[in-house]
Amino acid sequence: MREPPHELARRLADRTEAVCRHYLSNGRRQGNYWTVGDVRNTPGRSMFVRLADSARGSAGRWTDAATGEHGDLLDVVREALGLRAFADVAKEARAFLGLSHEAARQASSVRKNVLAPAGSSEAARRLLGISQPIIGTIVETYLRERGITTLHGTESLRFHPRCYYRPDDHGPTETWPAMIAAVTDLDGRLTGAHRTWLAPDGEDKAPVDTPRRAMGDLLGNAVRFGAPGSVMAAGEGIETTLSLRCALPDMAMAAALSAAHLAAILFPPTLERLYVIRDNDPAGDGAHDSLIERATNAGIEAIVLSPALKDFNNDLRHFGLDAVRALIADQLRRRDRIRYLNRAA
Known part of the structure; x- marks a missing residue:
C-alpha cells in the first residue's frame, strides 16, 4: 500500500539536507538552515529551509521571506520540478527515497552532520569562548577601513586569530583571522555565531569563496x-x-x-x-x-x-x-x- 502524503513528507524530512542539495542546488547551508532564492531554486537567500528539528519547528519546513510562501518538502519537489498532479509529485518523491543502499547511507550521514557539534549552538559557544575583544585587533582595522568608528557597545563582536575555514568544494581546511559575532535571542542567550574571515592585515575580507558564514540557531x-x-x-x-x-x-x-x-x-x-x-x-x-x-x-x-x-x-x-x-x-x-x-x- 502506498504511504499517505504526510508519511512521504516525514521520510523526506529525515533527509532534509540531501533533498535541498538535490532540488534546491542553487542554495547553500547557513547554520541550521538551507537558504536559496525561492522554492523554484532561484539563486538568492530569501527562502530558508529548517534542516533539523528544534523547539521552533520541524525539519523540512520552509518559509520564503520575500513572498510569505511556506510549506514542506513535498512542496519543494513540486515547485522545483514544475509538477502539478500530486501523483507525479509522489512518484518523484518515492524515486528520490528509493536510493541505492550506499546512497541512502550517505544521505543519512549528511543528515547526522547537520546535528553534529560542528554547526551547533554549542560549537558557537566554544568559538566565542576562545575569541577575544576586538579593540586593538584587525577586526577594529577592518571596521575602520569601512568608515565604522563607533565601536562602544560592540561586545557582541569578537576576534579569533586563526579560525578554521572549510571550502565549499571540500578542499583542505584553512585558517584565517575572523570577526566572530554572537547571535542571541531576546533574553540574551547565545544561540549561534557568525564568522567573517579577514585578510591578515584587516583591510578587507579574506580571499575565500564564502567569507561570511553562520552557525547555530539563527x-x-x-x-x-x-x-x-x-x-x-x-x-x-x-x-x-x-x-x-x-x-x-x-x-x-x-x-x-x-x-x-x-x-x-x-x-x-x-x-x-x-x-x-x-x-x-x-x-x-x-x-x-x-x-x-x-x-x-x-x-x-x-x-x-x-x-x-x-x-x-x-x-x-x-x-x-x-x-x-x-x-x-x-x-x-x-x-x-x-x-x-x-x-x-
Whole structure:
C-alpha cells in the first residue's frame, strides 16, 4: 500500500539536507538552515529551509521571506520540478527515497552532520569562548577601513586569530583571522555565531569563496548592539547596521545577518517603534515588506530607513558621516531625531 502524503513528507524530512542539495542546488547551508532564492531554486537567500528539528519547528519546513510562501518538502519537489498532479509529485518523491543502499547511507550521514557539534549552538559557544575583544585587533582595522568608528557597545563582536575555514568544494581546511559575532535571542542567550574571515592585515575580507558564514540557531535571533527599549533599528548585515549606528550611537540595533532572517526577527516585548534598515536590492525589498507587515500586525510602528546607494555602509564610505545623518534626518520621527540624531551630532 502506498504511504499517505504526510508519511512521504516525514521520510523526506529525515533527509532534509540531501533533498535541498538535490532540488534546491542553487542554495547553500547557513547554520541550521538551507537558504536559496525561492522554492523554484532561484539563486538568492530569501527562502530558508529548517534542516533539523528544534523547539521552533520541524525539519523540512520552509518559509520564503520575500513572498510569505511556506510549506514542506513535498512542496519543494513540486515547485522545483514544475509538477502539478500530486501523483507525479509522489512518484518523484518515492524515486528520490528509493536510493541505492550506499546512497541512502550517505544521505543519512549528511543528515547526522547537520546535528553534529560542528554547526551547533554549542560549537558557537566554544568559538566565542576562545575569541577575544576586538579593540586593538584587525577586526577594529577592518571596521575602520569601512568608515565604522563607533565601536562602544560592540561586545557582541569578537576576534579569533586563526579560525578554521572549510571550502565549499571540500578542499583542505584553512585558517584565517575572523570577526566572530554572537547571535542571541531576546533574553540574551547565545544561540549561534557568525564568522567573517579577514585578510591578515584587516583591510578587507579574506580571499575565500564564502567569507561570511553562520552557525547555530539563527531564526528570529540577531547580533545585538545595545539593549532595546521602546525604539530599535534592525538590518541585514553587521557592517550595514554598524554604519547607521555611527549616526545614531544611542539607538539599540540588531543585525539579522540575511534578508530572510531580517523578515523573521523577533520583537522585544517593550518595542513600540521599529526602524527597518533597508538594503537597495530585491531581497531587501521583500524582507522589509514582510517585516513591516509583521510589526504592524503586532501593534508596532514600523518605519523604513533607506540609503542613497546599495546600503548604508556604501553611503558612509562614499559620502561621509555628516551626509548619512542628513539623509536619515527626514526619515526619523521628530521625537527620535531630537533624542538620537541631534544628541549624536
